[in-house]
Amino acid sequence: MSKVVVAKEILKANDALAAANLRLLDQAGVFCINLLGSPGSGKTTLLEKLTPYLKDRVRVGVIEGDLATSEDAERIEKAGLPSIQINTGGGCHLDSNMVANALESLDLNEFDLLFIENVGNLVCTAGHRLGERLRIVVLSAAEGDDKVVKYPPMFQKTDSVLINKADLLPYTDFSVERVHTDARRLNPKVEILQASARTGEGIEEAAEFILNKRQQWINGK
Ligand code: MG
Numbered sequence: 001m002s003k004v005v006v007a008k009e010i011l012k013a014n015d016a017l018a019a020a021n022l023r024l025l026d027q028a029g030v031f032c033i034n035l036l037g038s039p040g041s042g043k044t045t046l047l048e049k050l051t052p053y054l055k056d057r058v059r060v061g062v063i064e065g066d067l068a069t070s071e072d073a074e075r076i077e078k079a080g081l082p083s084i085q086i087n088t089g090g091g092c093h094l095d096s097n098m099v100a101n102a103l104e105s106l107d108l109n110e111f112d113l114l115f116i117e118n119v120g121n122l123v124c125t126a127g128h129r130l131g132e133r134l135r136i137v138v139l140s141a142a143e144g145d146d147k148v149v150k151y152p153p154m155f156q157k158t159d160s161v162l163i164n165k166a167d168l169l170p171y172t173d174f175s176v177e178r179v180h181t182d183a184r185r186l187n188p189k190v191e192i193l194q195a196s197a198r199t200g201e202g203i204e205e206a207a208e209f210i211l212n213k214r215q216q217w218i219n220g221k
């Protein structure tokens, strides 16, 4: 019983600091995206492939969350974006305190758009707000179309879902229709995109989606 209370208190503290992160980002005019999804869903590859469509139009930075290595941050730097690595030391999600520390080491005035690639995980990442204005859950065709009903908080709390690895759809039993139906049942406002970061299909549309979301935010300020 006391464990439940502690978990609730920790989440409350996390939310308070996430709100502070959001204020900081808002003041600097930075639109922040929390990129979520399972290990291997293609989050880093998606960021690499989005880069050419974004980097000439907005100033983009990336915070990379991983348990141990800086491999993803190195890939992002190679793709042409500045990145900061957070190692969670084995922790299975990013929290707002880790992001607050990363934000301190960035000059936020140098950015218009900031991605946070979360640790690959469909469970506890959902409950931890970080200071984002938009959530994108990457769900790959290789993972199976049952993930929405099996991990409901992740899909309830997201703004959008990107079905990745669309090039594999002909080789799997993955039903795009089922994902649409299940996701909308949990979250009627969810927006669903489809792409293949490997082949590039749908990537330009995903970049436009992101830029439009940022523009809507600016217009609403
Ligand atoms: Mg990654």
Ligand code: ZN
Residues within 6 Å of the ligand: 091, 092, 093, 124, 125
């Ligand atoms: Zn966790």
